[in-house]
Amino acid sequence: MPVDANDFKACLGRFGSGVTVVTIAGDEDHGMTASAFCSLSLDPPLVLVCVKNGNTTHGKLLESKGFAINILAADQKDLSNRFGGWGFPEDQDKWADLNITRGEASGAPLLDGAMAHLDCTLYGTREGGDHTIFIGHVETATAFGERDELDPLVYFAGAYRGVGKTL
Numbered sequence: 500m501p502v503d504a505n506d507f508k509a510c511l512g513r514f515g516s517g518v519t520v521v522t523i524a525g526d527e528d529h530g531m532t533a534s535a536f537c538s539l540s541l542d543p544p545l546v547l548v549c550v551k552n553g554n555t556t557h558g559k560l561l562e563s564k565g566f567a568i569n570i571l572a573a574d575q576k577d578l579s580n581r582f583g584g585w586g587f588p589e590d591q592d593k594w595a596d597l598n599i600t601r602g603e604a605s606g607a608p609l610l611d612g613a614m615a616h617l618d619c620t621l622y623g624t625r626e627g628g629d630h631t632i633f634i635g636h637v638e639t640a641t642a643f644g645e646r647d648e649l650d651p652l653v654y655f656a657g658a659y660r661g662v663g664k665t666l
Contacts, residue, residue: 515655520569520582520613521548523559524606528594531556532583534654535630536568544637545622549630560633565605565620568635569613573650576659578610604638614649615642 516534523529535549546568550557560566571579581587598611602618609616619635626632653660 512656515653515660518571518579518652518654520571520578520610521556522567522569522607523563525559525563528608529556529559530582530593530608532579539634546617546619546635546637548633549627550633551630557631563621565607566635567602567605567607567609567619568617569610570615571652572612572614573652573661575612575652579652602639614644614651
């Protein structure tokens with residue numbers, strides 16, 4: 500008997516995750532908010548991001564030579580919403596007021612203010628139900644800020660949350 504979709508979503512919502520923006524270079528830059536991201540391997544350095552089949556980002560990733568992962572800080576909730584499609588006017592250029600640099604390997608936009616940037620070449624893909632798992636070979640990893648002062652953007656139970664003190 501298959502699991503109920505609402506029960507499945509409710510359970511997964513109890514797993515807090517960091518928030519990233521996956522960016523891709525192309526004729527036009529593209530970005531998507533993603534919490535379905537994780538490390539995969541240290542040797543070689545690999546990460547993965549899961550993207551729903553058929554959406555715009557999916558097609559752009561399939562066509563790209565690579566992508567960047569921008570790990571967001573707590574004060575970047577608006578940036579997460581912008582690339583998640585919430586509360587940002589569709590007729591406005593998402594990139595117009597942002598300061599970016601470019602990943603050397605992927606050419607993808609690296610968002611200023613992120614806690615970390617991972618510049619990746621596309622290592623491979625795997626099918627995963629209604630999503631595709633995109634595996635990135637990390638060519639450059641840059642962390643910003645002092646470890647004890649970091650405040651990540653976390654998504655938990657359908658809302659952005661703070662982290663609190665170190666245990």
